[in-house]
Amino acid sequence: MHETSIALSILAAVEEVFNETPGAKRVSKIKLRIGMLSLIDVEALSFALKVASRGTPAENAEIEYTIDPPVFRCNRCGHTWSISEEELQRLVEKYGLQSAMHLHPDIITRFFKCPRCGSTDIEIEKGRGVIIESVEIETENE
Ligand SMILES: [Zn+2]
Known part of the structure; x- marks a missing residue:
C-alpha cells in the first residue's frame, strides 16, 4: 500500500517543521493538496496518517485535504x-x-x-x- 509510505514522508516533513519551531508543543493542523492524478486514495491516506502519527507530535492533528485538478x-x-x-x-x-x-x-x-x-x-x-x-x-x- 503506497499510502503508508506517503504518510511517512508527510510526517517526516511535518516533524522537521515541528523541530524547527521554538516552543513547539504539538501539531494542530496539516493542510494537504492531493493531485487528482496522484493515484492516492484519500481515505487510505487518512487512515495511514492516523496510524503512523501515533506517538508523534502530529498525533490527533486535524488534516485538511484539497483535491487539485490536473x-x-x-x-x-x-x-x-x-x-x-x-x-x-x-x-x-x-x-x-x-x-x-x-x-x-x-x-x-x-x-x-x-x-x-x-x-x-x-x-x-x-x-x-x-x-x-x-x-x-x-x-x-x-
Ligand atoms: Zn500545443
Missing part, C-alpha cells in the same frame, strides 16, 4: 490547461474505472490533445503528487 502542458507550443471534473468523470466512466484516483497519469496523456496546436506530445504539469500546503504548530506561549 494541469497539462503541451511540449510543442507550451500551452497549459486544465480539465474539469466532468471531463475527468467522463473518462472514468468510459474506461470503467472506480474513480479518477485510478486513472493512471501515463495513460491519461494519451487521451488528450493540446487544445491550441493539436499536438499529442503533452505532459502533466500539476496534479500528480501531494503537497503540504501548511503546518500549524501549537507552541507553549499559546
Whole structure:
C-alpha cells in the first residue's frame, strides 16, 4: 500500500517543521493538496496518517485535504490547461474505472490533445503528487 509510505514522508516533513519551531508543543493542523492524478486514495491516506502519527507530535492533528485538478502542458507550443471534473468523470466512466484516483497519469496523456496546436506530445504539469500546503504548530506561549 503506497499510502503508508506517503504518510511517512508527510510526517517526516511535518516533524522537521515541528523541530524547527521554538516552543513547539504539538501539531494542530496539516493542510494537504492531493493531485487528482496522484493515484492516492484519500481515505487510505487518512487512515495511514492516523496510524503512523501515533506517538508523534502530529498525533490527533486535524488534516485538511484539497483535491487539485490536473494541469497539462503541451511540449510543442507550451500551452497549459486544465480539465474539469466532468471531463475527468467522463473518462472514468468510459474506461470503467472506480474513480479518477485510478486513472493512471501515463495513460491519461494519451487521451488528450493540446487544445491550441493539436499536438499529442503533452505532459502533466500539476496534479500528480501531494503537497503540504501548511503546518500549524501549537507552541507553549499559546
Ligand atoms: Zn500545443
